[in-house]
Amino acid sequence: MILSIIQTKKLITMFGKVFLGIALTFVSFVHAGFAANDGKPKETQVTIVTTEGIIRVKLYNETPQHRDNFIQLVNSHYYDSTLFHRVIHEFMIQGGDPDSKAAKPGDQLGNGGPGYTIPAEFMPDKLYHKKGALAAARNGDDVNPGKASSGSQFYIVQGKVFTDAELTTMEQRMQLQKKQEAFFILLNKPENTQLKLKFFSFRQQQQTDSLMAIAQSLDPQVQAEVAKNPVFKFSPEQRTTYSTVGGVPHLDGNYTVFGEVTEGLDIVDKIAATKTLTGDRPEKDIRVLKMILEK
Secondary structure (H helix, E strand, O other), rough: OOOOOHHHHHHHHHHHHHHHHHHHHHHHHHHHHHHOOOEEEEOEEEEEEEEOEEEEEEEEOOOOOOOOOOOOHOOOOOOEEEEEEEEOOOEEEEEEEHHHOOOOOOOOOOOOOOOOEEEEOOOOOOOOEEEEEEOOOOOOOOOOOOEEEOOOEEEOOOEEOOOHHHHHHHHHHHHHOOOOOHHHHOOOHHHHHHHHHHHHHHHHHOOOHHHHHHHHHHHHHHHHOOOOOOOOOOHHHHHHHHHOOEEEEHHHHOOEEEEEEEEEHHHHHHHHOOOHHHHHOOOOOEEEEEEEEEE
16 A cells, blocks of 8 residues: 555654654663762662661662672561671671571571572772661681672771871781682692691691691792782771761771661661670671661
C-alpha cells in the first residue's frame, strides 16, 4: 500500500513523539542512577535503626563486592536484632554477628557469619579509616594472609585525633607490619607447609629462640617482597583528616573500608562510650533493630 503525503507526515509526527518519549525515559533512567551534578553513580544509602538512635550510612561504589553483599544482607533482614557485640572507646563499634541475635549475657561473640568471605577491596589513599568510616571485620593475618573480609561483620570507626608526630611514628610501625605480612604470606606457601607447622607449634610452646630461627631463615625472601612496594606514607589528605577529624589510621590498607556515616555520628559516640565487660561486649545490650535500604 502506498501512503499519501498527509499520512506519511502523520506517521513521522507519531513516531517522532514515540522516540522523544523513549529518549526522555532513557534520560530519566540515567539521571536516576547518577548524581545530579558530577555525573558519578549515586551511592546507596542505608538507615541503621538501633536501640540508641539512628545512624545513616552511604556505601561506596568503589568497593562493589562489599557494597552488593551489604545490600543483599540488608534486604534479607540479616542484621535485624543483631548486637553491637564489640565496643572500644576511641576505636570502633562492631556488629553483624548473627549469633548475637539470641545471645545470653556472657556468651562469647564475634565468630558468626554467613559462611563465606569477601575478597579485600583496598583503596587506602582514598577510602580510609576516618571517623565514621564503615568497614569490614575479618580474621587475623596468620590464618587470613589475603585479608579477606567477614561475610557480614562490620564496624564503624570512632577513633581519635592524632598529632603529626604520632602519624609519622605510625607510618614507621606500619612499614614494619608490612614485613610481618610478607612473612606470613611466605609461610603459607605450599612449599613451606612443614615450616608453618613448626612455627605454630613453637609459638604455642612459647619457644622464642626457635621462632626467631624460622623468621631469620625466611628474612631474605621477606626483605625482597617488602622491597617490591613503596615505603608506606599517609597522603596529605589523610594527615589532615586524622589530625582534625580523627580516626584509626593504623588499620588503613589492612581492612576494607566500604562506606561512611552521613548522619548519626553522635549515636556512634554514644555507643562507643557505653560500659563494657570482658571481651569488649557492652554491659547493656545495644541492638540493631533493623536496617532499611533507602530508595
